[in-house]
Amino acid sequence: MNTYKILQRIALYSLLLFIGGIFGNSLQAQENCQLSVSGTVVHSQQQPFPGAVVFIVELKQGTTTDEKGRYHIDHVCPGTYTVICQYVGHHTDSTYIQITKSQGNLNFHLDEMEETLETVVVQGTHQENATLLPQQSLQGKDLERIQGIALGEMVKTLPGLNSIQTGPSISKPVIHGLHSNRVLILNNGIRQEGQQWGSEHAPEIDPFVAKRITIIKGASSVRYGADAIGGVILVEPDPLPQTNKISGEINLHAFSNNRQGTVSGLMEGGLKKINGLGWRVQGTYKKAGTSRTPDYYLTNSQFEEANVSAATGYKTAKYGFDVFFSHFSTKIGIFTGSHIGNQTDLENAINADRPLVSSKFSYNIGRPYQDISHNLAKVNAFYVSPALGKFSLLFGYQYNFRQEYDAPSVRSTNIRFRLYTYTYELLWEHKPLLPNTTGTIGVSTVYQGNNVGGNVYLIPNFNNQGVGGFIIEKWAKNQWQAEAGIRYDYRHLDVYRRKQGSQNVIAPGYTYTSFSGTLGATYQPHQNLSLNLNFSSAWRPPTAAELYSAGVHHGAAAYEKGDSALSIEQSYHTTISLNWKPTDKLSADIGVYANYMPGYIYLKPDSVPIVTIRGAFPAYTYTQTNALFKGLDATLKYQLLPYLSWQGKLAMVRALNRTTDEYLPWIPTDRIENTLRYEKTKWKKLTNIYVAVSVLNVSKQRRVPPTYTTTTTEGGATRTIYVGDFAPPPVGYMLLSADMGFAWPIGKYIADIGVSGQNLANVRYRDYLNRFRYFSDEIGRNIIIRLKFSF
Numbered sequence: 092m093n094t095y096k097i098l099q100r101i102a103l104y105s106l107l108l109f110i111g112g113i114f115g116n117s118l119q120a121q122e123n124c125q126l127s128v129s130g131t132v133v134h135s136q137q138q139p140f141p142g143a144v145v146f147i148v149e150l151k152q153g154t155t156t157d158e159k160g161r162y163h164i165d166h167v168c169p170g171t172y173t174v175i176c177q178y179v180g181h182h183t184d185s186t187y188i189q190i191t192k193s194q195g196n197l198n199f200h201l202d203e204m205e206e207t208l209e210t211v212v213v214q215g216t217h218q219e220n221a222t223l224l225p226q227q228s229l230q231g232k233d234l235e236r237i238q239g240i241a242l243g244e245m246v247k248t249l250p251g252l253n254s255i256q257t258g259p260s261i262s263k264p265v266i267h268g269l270h271s272n273r274v275l276i277l278n279n280g281i282r283q284e285g286q287q288w289g290s291e292h293a294p295e296i297d298p299f300v301a302k303r304i305t306i307i308k309g310a311s312s313v314r315y316g317a318d319a320i321g322g323v324i325l326v327e328p329d330p331l332p333q334t335n336k337i338s339g340e341i342n343l344h345a346f347s348n349n350r351q352g353t354v355s356g357l358m359e360g361g362l363k364k365i366n367g368l369g370w371r372v373q374g375t376y377k378k379a380g381t382s383r384t385p386d387y388y389l390t391n392s393q394f395e396e397a398n399v400s401a402a403t404g405y406k407t408a409k410y411g412f413d414v415f416f417s418h419f420s421t422k423i424g425i426f427t428g429s430h431i432g433n434q435t436d437l438e439n440a441i442n443a444d445r446p447l448v449s450s451k452f453s454y455n456i457g458r459p460y461q462d463i464s465h466n467l468a469k470v471n472a473f474y475v476s477p478a479l480g481k482f483s484l485l486f487g488y489q490y491n492f493r494q495e496y497d498a499p500s501v502r503s504t505n506i507r508f509r510l511y512t513y514t515y516e517l518l519w520e521h522k523p524l525l526p527n528t529t530g531t532i533g534v535s536t537v538y539q540g541n542n543v544g545g546n547v548y549l550i551p552n553f554n555n556q557g558v559g560g561f562i563i564e565k566w567a568k569n570q571w572q573a574e575a576g577i578r579y580d581y582r583h584l585d586v587y588r589r590k591q592g593s594q595n596v597i598a599p600g601y602t603y604t605s606f607s608g609t610l611g612a613t614y615q616p617h618q619n620l621s622l623n624l625n626f627s628s629a630w631r632p633p634t635a636a637e638l639y640s641a642g643v644h645h646g647a648a649a650y651e652k653g654d655s656a657l658s659i660e661q662s663y664h665t666t667i668s669l670n671w672k673p674t675d676k677l678s679a680d681i682g683v684y685a686n687y688m689p690g691y692i693y694l695k696p697d698s699v700p701i702v703t704i705r706g707a708f709p710a711y712t713y714t715q716t717n718a719l720f721k722g723l724d725a726t727l728k729y730q731l732l733p734y735l736s737w738q739g740k741l742a743m744v745r746a747l748n749r750t751t752d753e754y755l756p757w758i759p760t761d762r763i764e765n766t767l768r769y770e771k772t773k774w775k776k777l778t779n780i781y782v783a784v785s786v787l788n789v790s791k792q793r794r795v796p797p798t799y800t801t802t803t804t805e806g807g808a809t810r811t812i813y814v815g816d817f818a819p820p821p822v823g824y825m826l827l828s829a830d831m832g833f834a835w836p837i838g839k840y841i842a843d844i845g846v847s848g849q850n851l852a853n854v855r856y857r858d859y860l861n862r863f864r865y866f867s868d869e870i871g872r873n874i875i876i877r878l879k880f881s882f
Contacts, residue, residue: 125165125166126167126190126192126193127163127164127165127166127194127195128147128164128167128174128197129193129194129197130145130161130162130194130195130196130198130199131156131160131161131198131199132145132160132161132162132176132198132201133160133198133199134200134202139156140160141156141157141158141159142156142178143160143162143176143178144178145164145175145176145199146176147174148173148175148231149173150167150172150675150678151670152166152619153618166675167190168733169733170733171187171188171770171772172188173187173232174186174188176201181201181202182203184199184201185230185231186199187231189773189778202333202406203406203475223574223611223612223625224307224308224309224310225251225308225666226305226307226308227249227306227308228304228305228306229245229246229304229305230303230304232779234301234302235845235879236832236845236877238299238355239298239344239346240298241261241262241293241298242276242296242326243255243256243262243263244262247265250724250725250726250742250762251308251682251722251724252264252265252266252742253265253759253860255290255862256858256861257291257646257647257861257862257863258389258392258429258863259349259389259426259869260393260394261423261646263290263293263294264294265860266306266322267308267686267720268720268722268758269320269720271290271292273318273321273322273631274318274319274322274323274324275311275319275322275323276294276326277324277327279327279328279402279415279469280327280469280487281467281469281485281514282315282316282514282537284512284539285463285465285493291644291646295419295421295465296419297375297398297400297417299342299355299357299373299375300326300328300373301326301327301328302328303325304324305324305327306322306323307319307324307325308724309627309666310322310607310662310686311609311627312607312627312629313563313576313577313607313608313609313629314563316559317557317630317632318631320630320631328371328402331359331370331404332361332369333361333366333367333406334361335361337359338358338359338882339356339357339882340356340879340881340882341355341356341357341879341880342356342877343878343880344875344878345875345876346875347873347875348382348872348873348874349379349381349383349392349393350454351377351378352379353376355374356373356374357373358373359372365405367406367407368405369403369405370402370403370404371400372402373399373401374399374400375396375399376397378394379393379394380393380452380454381393381453383871384855384868384871385853385854385868386855387449388449388451389428389446389870390446391425391426391427391450391457391458391460393454393456394421394422394423395421396419396422397421398417399417399418400416400418401415401416402414402415408475409475410472410475411472412471412472413471414468414469414470414471415467415468416467418464418465419463419464419466420463420464421461421463422456422460422461422462422463423463424456424459425460425461425648426446426648426863427448427459428446428448428866429865430459430497430705430706431447431707432706433702433706433707434707437706437708437709438700440866441817441866442818445868446866446867458496458497459648461494462494462495463491463494464491464492465489466488466489466490466491467488468487468489469487469488471484478522479519479521480519480522481518481520482517482518482519483518484515484516484517484518485514486514486515487512490510490511491508491509491512492507492508493507493510494507494508495644495645496645497645497705506543506642508543508550509542510541511542512538513537513539514535514536514537516533516534516535517534517535518531519531519533524564528565529564530562530565531561531562531563532561532562533560533561534559536556536557536558536559537556537557538554538555538556539554539555540552540553540555541635549636549640549641549642549644549651550635550636551635551639552588553584553585553586553635554584555584557582558581559578561576562576562577562578563576563609564576570614570615571612572612572613572615573611573612574609574610574611575611576609577607577609578607578608579604579607580603580630581603582603583600583602584600584602584632585598585600585601586599586600586638586639588639599655603632603659606628607629607630608628609625609626609628610627611623611625612624619671619672619673620669620670620671621669621670622667622668623669623670624666624667626665627663628661628663629664631659632659632660633657636651636653636713637653638657638713639655640653643705643708647862648709649708649711651710652712654712654714654715657713657715658690660689660690660691661689661690662686662688663686663687664686664687665684665685666683666684667683667684675730676730677728677729678727678728679725679726679727679728680724681726682723682725683722683723684720684721687717687719687720688720690717691717691755692714692715693716693718693755693756694712694713695756696710696711696756696817697709709817709865717748717749718746718747718748720745720746721744721745722742722743724741725739726738726739726740726741727739734769734770735767735768736770738766739763739765741763742759743761744758746758746794748796753796753797755796756816758792758794759860760790760823760860761789763787764786765785766783766785766786767783767784767785768781768782768783769781769783777833777835778833778834779833779834780832780833781830781833782831783829784827784828785827785828785830786826787825788823788824788825789823790823791821792820795820796816818864818865821859822856824854824858826849826850826856827851827852828847828848828849828851830846830847830848831845831846831847832844833845840882842878843879844878845876845877845878846874846876847874847877848872848874848875849872850870851872852872853871855871856869
């Protein structure tokens with residue numbers, strides 16, 4: 092065993108002893124887990140609701156209501172839990188409850204849903220989800236504890252998810268090794284259509300809008316279209332209120348590393364004279380200064396962000412509508428050390444131990460930087476026919492305006508993107524055609540145009556239009572659930588570009604058509620055990636960026652070249668998952684998957700950087716190959732003592748280039764995270780008290796394309812060049828983090844206070860999935876203070 096692994100184990104064992112010493116005197120004897128929770132569920136007309144799912148999130152234990160709407164859950168330990176109730180086509184009802192004795196009247200009320208997307212996902216129950224693929228959710232207290240950071244950083248707290256970064260300010264979600272235009276993000280039911288093709292184009296979404304973030308792992312193209320080849324992230328707010336009482340919340344966050352301040356507020360209510368009408372307004376402002384590694388500042392890593400959203404809607408049991416609008420704007424500095432003047436300086440910067448540029452702390456954003464604004468508007472309406480079922484019509488409009496400004500030495504150049512997107516979707520949730528079945532038939536269209544503007548562009552103007560139709564049928568009986576679906580999509584892309592050295596415009600056109608399919612089944616012999624198997628086929632047409640990129644991508648500090656001969660990308664995805672709770676103390680979630688992708692498209696590092704008038708940059712070419720992705724996600728939780736629990740998470744991904752029998756670049760490394768969590772329901776006036784300490788181990792990525800060094804001699808100087816990548820993968824690392832919080836009642840109101848620390852040991856490290864790992868370390872210690880005031 093090497094010294095690094097020995098030190099890791101010593102640190103972990105010392106941490107366990109430390110936590111035990113702090114809380115050992117506070118722990119009480121093991122209590123008898125023989126309590127129960129029961130109640131009734133009714134729908135909007137106060138009638139019993141049979142078949143609804145009631146679930147205790149922390150225990151992963153649940154049941155369904157009988158014909159009289161009653162439910163009963165046994166073997167519950169004393170503690171504080173999130174209990175949810177849901178049924179397909181209805182809004183989820185949830186409550187946060189302290190259980191010290193058996194509860195016999197925990198009742199729920201389910202209203203019909205104006206949206207067609209389910210909101211909360213729990214494995215191992217008889218609920219009818221949007222898909223039988225593995226799903227996980229962030230909601231309630233778990234979501235509040237990580238709000239304030241970027242969406243890509245939030246979802247990486249779940250096993251199987253990572254983020255691909257471009258410096259400290261830009262991150263993008265990665266699901267099982269796939270990202271960008273293979274991971275579809277739905278913002279309040281609308282497909283997020285920013286510049287999805289770039290890893291440095293972070294989603295233009297304010298996470299404070301969300302009360303639930305649901306992740307669907309695996310190809311979901313049948314329901315959501317071609318962009319869902321790798322997975323789906325549902326960013327969903329709470330349903331609009333139906334009462335005239337006005338309520339709201341204020342969130343304040345402070346970050347020590349970059350001295351970031353965040354304020355977010357929300358207010359909602361209804362109208363007394365119009366029953367069924369609700370409204371909500373929300374806004375967020377963030378400002379951050381220069382980020383710092385353990386040893387130096389990251390020059391020009393500042394950012395500023397301002398967002399606002401508003402929604403209103405009206406609904407009855409038979410019909411309704413809602414309207415939503417959001418505006419997102421941000422200005423993000425790009426690390427100056429990534430823009431190098433010549434090839435020799437670039438190679439020196441890559442080989443250097445620290446950046447060639449340095450600075451002090453500042454809030455001023457200089458060049459290079461991104462300036463982005465994103466507008467989203469949505470109108471949705473539904474009608475319920477007693478004879479036919481529920482019909483929903485959705486319209487979405489988005490305008491994304493992005494400017495990328497070059498380094499100070501080339502002040503006359505910048506790149507613009509103007510992306511317009513119109514989407515329509517018509518859904519019919521039909522009445523059961525056969526016993527124990529439900530189904531959805533849908534048609535969707537999309538029209539998208541990119542207007543570059545100016546004479547300098549990385550990606551030419553294009554128009555993209557498509558139409559798709561699908562049908563999904565589900566069957567459920569006793570311990571079994573099954574799902575089958577098929578979809579057909581038509582896409583047409585017109586690209587408008589100039590010939591090299593000419594003002595003449597040529598307009599090549601591309602037409603793509605194909606089918607997607609899904610087939611899955613879940614077997615649940617016991618409420619504490621479920622087994623799921625799913626097979627999905629999906630496809631994705633190449634984007635205009637992959638076909639025709641030609642130039643410097645300022646945000647990534649890279650020269651990217653497209654290939655107009657690229658064809659469609661296929662996916663054949665198989666997933667097996669197990670949810671098991673053998674005892675009241677122990678629970679496990681394990682999933683394995685294999686994804687064979689003929690025609691997989693990726694950015695392949697070129698051996699030699701490109702020198703332009705803007706400087707020298709690492710060069711990449713969009714390349715196509717046959718790829719195989721396979722991996723494992725696992726979560727294990729054990730209740731050590733009544734107030735102390737341990738949770739372990741493991742994520743592994745392997746990605747092989749089947750054409751060359753080599754590994755693929757930019758694939759997540761193995762990650763193991765261990766967390767000890769202490770929770771106490773009440774102490775004096777404080778409630779919901781918790782303390783958590785985590786140790787994250789990330790291994791070195793040794794499964795990369797062959798990389799070797801060679802030397803060249805130019806002008807009498809000998810230089811070393813890495814062939815296959817511009818630098819070898821960084822070494823593995825171990826990070827220590829902690830989190831604590833409590834609720835403090837102030838009169839009629841509640842203040843939730845939390846403090847968390849990231850990279851507490853101030854470890855110096857570089858992450859393989861950071862595109863700026865060639866130039867700098869990751870940020871150092873960061874202390875975050877959170878305050879939420881509800882009224």
